[in-house]
Amino acid sequence: MAAPETFYITTAISYPNGAPHIGHAYEAIATDAIARFKRLDGYDVFFMTGVDEHGLKMAQTAAKEGIGPKELSDRHTAQFVAMADALAISRDRFIRTTEPAHYVASQELWRRMKAAGDIFLDTYAGWYSVRDEAFYDESETTLRDGVRYGPQNTPVEWTEEETWFFRLSAYQDRLLAFYEANPDFIGPDSRRNEVVNFVKGGLQDLSISRTTLSWGVPVPDAPGHVMYVWVDALTNYLTGIGFPDENDADWRFWPADAHVIGKDITRFHAVYWPAFLLSAGLPTPRRVFGHGFLTNRGEKMSKSLGNVIDPVALSKAYGTDQLRYFLLREVPFGQDGSYSHEAIVNRINADLANDLGNLAQRSLSMIAKNLGGALPAPGPLEPADETLLAATDALLAKARAAIGDFAIHTILADVWAVVADANRYFAAQAPWALRKTDPARADTVLYVTAEVLRQVAIFAQIATPEAAGRLLDLLAVPEDARDFAALGPDGRIAPGVTLPEPAGIFPRYVEPEE
Ligand code: ME8
Numbered sequence: 001m002a003a004p005e006t007f008y009i010t011t012a013i014s015y016p017n018g019a020p021h022i023g024h025a026y027e028a029i030a031t032d033a034i035a036r037f038k039r040l041d042g043y044d045v046f047f048m049t050g051v052d053e054h055g056l057k058m059a060q061t062a063a064k065e066g067i068g069p070k071e072l073s074d075r076h077t078a079q080f081v082a083m084a085d086a087l088a089i090s091r092d093r094f095i096r097t098t099e100p101a102h103y104v105a106s107q108e109l110w111r112r113m114k115a116a117g118d119i120f121l122d123t124y125a126g127w128y129s130v131r132d133e134a135f136y137d138e139s140e141t142t143l144r145d146g147v148r149y150g151p152q153n154t155p156v157e158w159t160e161e162e163t164w165f166f167r168l169s170a171y172q173d174r175l176l177a178f179y180e181a182n183p184d185f186i187g188p189d190s191r192r193n194e195v196v197n198f199v200k201g202g203l204q205d206l207s208i209s210r211t212t213l214s215w216g217v218p219v220p221d222a223p224g225h226v227m228y229v230w231v232d233a234l235t236n237y238l239t240g241i242g243f244p245d246e247n248d249a250d251w252r253f254w255p256a257d258a259h260v261i262g263k264d265i266t267r268f269h270a271v272y273w274p275a276f277l278l279s280a281g282l283p284t285p286r287r288v289f290g291h292g293f294l295t296n297r298g299e300k301m302s303k304s305l306g307n308v309i310d311p312v313a314l315s316k317a318y319g320t321d322q323l324r325y326f327l328l329r330e331v332p333f334g335q336d337g338s339y340s341h342e343a344i345v346n347r348i349n350a351d352l353a354n355d356l357g358n359l360a361q362r363s364l365s366m367i368a369k370n371l372g373g374a375l376p377a378p379g380p381l382e383p384a385d386e387t388l389l390a391a392t393d394a395l396l397a398k399a400r401a402a403i404g405d406f407a408i409h410t411i412l413a414d415v416w417a418v419v420a421d422a423n424r425y426f427a428a429q430a431p432w433a434l435r436k437t438d439p440a441r442a443d444t445v446l447y448v449t450a451e452v453l454r455q456v457a458i459f460a461q462i463a464t465p466e467a468a469g470r471l472l473d474l475l476a477v478p479e480d481a482r483d484f485a486a487l488g489p490d491g492r493i494a495p496g497v498t499l500p501e502p503a504g505i506f507p508r509y510v511e512p513e514e
Contacts, residue, residue, distance in 0.1 A: 006046070013049070035090060042485060048241075049095075088321075095236050102235070113166065165208060178274060190334075321506075322347075355419045356460070425449070447495060
């Protein structure tokens with residue numbers, strides 16, 4: 001048998017200059033769902049997330065709090081790890097950019113870009129946004145009430161110092177040719193046009209070191225210089241799989257299949273990153289996907305507005321699976337989305353508790369009560385049975401097509417459309433009435449329902465891993481028959497097995513007492 005195909009997927013690495021917020025949670029959950037999908041579909045997956053510890057923003061926040069940047073990072077990194085645990089993020093590696101291996105990797109990438117003739121010393125004079133950790137051309141800035149802002153509405157300040165530069169201007173044509181040859185490199189399509197237009201507008205050489213800051217990776221052979229934070233940050237994707245040791249077992253995962261990031265950092269990933277890699281003679285990632293932003297009832301979240309949401313508190317209030325399902329199902333992946341208490345309660349009670357939870361509870365308790373828990377064998381199938389099974393068996397092909405665009409919301413919508421079909425089928429067939437008039441037919445209806453639940457639960461593992469696992473337990477599906485290879489007619493649930501005592505999988509959300 002051929003070795004399974006590799007699939008390397010990453011989130012952005014977050015700045016641990018504060019506690020994680022719902023935007024960080026959203027990115028981790030979406031990337032996790034894609035990683036779980038690929039694992040279930042037989043890929044050899046490596047999924048990495050982590051923190052971006054260097055840079056001016058970290059140094060300035062630490063100074064304000066009167067502590068060192070490493071201490072600031074340690075404190076908040078622990079919160080990012082706790083968030084990953086609380087949200088069932090199935091990462092293979094959580095990377096920190098202060099790891100010694102990351103210094104080695106960043107310095108090696110630098111040396112290769114320098115050897116290619118792309119790094120030179122000059123004086124930088126221009127606008128810098130600490131909040132974005134980004135340099136902007138004056139034409140991208142605007143002056144309001146005496147304060148100058150960058151394109152993402154963060155204040156910029158004038159900086160002038162001797163720094164090392166990356167010859168980005170030399171990559172304009174190569175990047176345009178690269179986008180042309182790799183039409184899927186940037187997703188969704190709307191972001192692709194933005195990037196192409198930005199590159200067509202002309203690229204300035206990029207300042208890639210600082211002397212006014214010591215919190216960073218030292219530039220090789222250049223005392224007093226640390227790397228511009230984005231150079232070391234992007235390199236994390238190489239460090240995590242063993243670079244520069246090309247004999248490292250994990251190096252087989254390069255190039256990455258997908259960097260999942262927020263739309264605000266598309267430029268770094270879709271312009272700078274491929275240029276650095278082309279310069280260093282390394283293969284480029286296959287895809288950069290810029291997801292949308294989450295807002296609180298349409299309002300941008302900010303510490304000053306006091307509407308920053310703690311994702312760990314949310315997962316405790318609603319349940320981890322419930323929060324994951326809501327974010328994945330509600331927000332078309334790639335678009336902006338909004339969070340509200342009403343919207344999440346509605347999804348929990350309608351899709352999870354009513355549609356899937358009740359169907360499982362009603363059908364499984366009939367098997368328990370009427371048949372002593374033994375899964376009945378089906379009799380001859382009628383058209384209604386065949387139609388429902390055909391719709392269920394068709395899900396895998398649709399899901400595979402959708403995952404190509406990372407359309408997780410579409411996959412869940414398709415799976416839950418089958419749940420709705422199954423509910424209509426169950427109500428129309430009325431197995432509780434058939435039990436008295438035609439018990440063999442009641443058995444067939446219960447068997448078909450259990451088989452649909454089996455396949456639905458296998459898919460639901462990407463969004464609601466814990467509850468889906470419990471549903472598969474209730475259906476006595478063996479551990480080694482829970483992946484996509486077990487979907488479809490060849491994996492049909494085996495009649496005769498004794499099912500465990502049924503229990504609820506998705507409780508209704510009830511408002512806590514004041
Ligand atoms: O940008 N909704 O770190 P970060 C959705 N360290 N996503 C959001 C969001 C929101 N409201 N706010 C932020 C950085 N994000 C860099 C990345 S990668 C080599 C270095 C996303 O902590 C944001 O777009 O500011 C990014 O993908 C991630 O959260 C981390 O943001």
